[in-house]
Amino acid sequence: MTEPSTQQPRRPPLEPTDSGGHSTVPLDSTAQLLTRVTAQLSNQLGLLSRNGTRRPMHRTRPPAAPRPSTAEATPPTLLVVAHGSRDPQALRTVLALLDRVRDLRPGLDVRLGHIELNQPLLPNTLDGLRGADAVLVPLLLGRGHHVKHDLPAAAAAAPSVRTRIAAPLGPHPLLVEALYGRLVEAGWDPADEGRRRAAVVLAAAGSRDPDSAQDTRRTARMLAERLGGVPVVPAYASAAAPTVPAALRALAARGRHRTFVASYFTAPGHFASAAASAAPRTAAVPLGAHPAMARLLLHRYDQALSAIAPSETVSLLASA
Secondary structure (H helix, E strand, O other): OOOOOOOOOOOOOOOOEOOOOOEOOOHHHHHHHHHHHHHHHHHHHOEEOOOOOEEOOOOOOOOOOOOOOHHHHOOOEEEEEEOOOOOHHHHHHHHHHHHHHHHHOOOOOEEEEEOOOOOOEHHHHHHOOOOOEEEEEEOOOOOOHHHHHHHHHHHHOOOOOEEEEOOOOOOOHHHHHHHHHHHHHOOOOHHHOOOOOEEEEEEEOOOOOHHHHHHHHHHHHHHHHHOOOOOEEEEEOOOOOOEHHHHHHHHHHOOOOEEEEEEOOOOOOHHHHHHHHOOOOOOOOOOOOOHHHHHHHHHHHHHHHOOOOOOOOEEOOOOO
């Protein structure tokens, strides 16, 4: 009967040492050994994070989000198209309005171009935007000749600029708010709303285009609603009837002697002055840099952007 073997399990050989007990394995070999052992443990078991969850030892960095292209990062220029006037107050008023727009939308490139009479003219502004995108927003109140013909012609003459043409400012509730605010500044008392003697003449420039007259009549109806049912009669400084004096006389004949003139003009000028001179009391000043006007310009700009891609000139001339 043989004794059970007392032989101990074979152990891996110890690292060679010197007489002082220090390992004689080169440092590079030790580092390589530790690297292999760590890699094997990582592959089989994973590593624990501080909160006790397992995670891979080697974390891969998530792919970086693609950088937006220049076209995505830079919105199109807002190019405000004003008519122009010989009245020096007109340009100052329009520039103040553009400053309000810039305050509402910091970083947006806002520029000005005139159809006539003032610098910069629209073709010159477009020439400075070669290779860029731009939205032409008319500082005009209805669908007249300038909106339907002059703006598309100017855009077509600047093929190096990718353009969209926004709708004119009117009719729109923000425009009505600006008209109402100017009337209150001129002395309109909200207590007069609905009284039998009160009335308003909406004095506009006038146009032979029937769409323009339709837009003005619609704005008059919207303003009448804002005033609580007080009559609002559209009248014109040129090209259409009735004139402002004729409208005032007609209202007086109906017993409407407490009448105000609402100035349906974007800036001071010859027509605005002529309409104001016919008012029996102080007329409202032009819409100018009223805060609602700045918001409306940005609204028309945003509307044009949300339409369709600017592969070619896009026009949104229908009133919205």
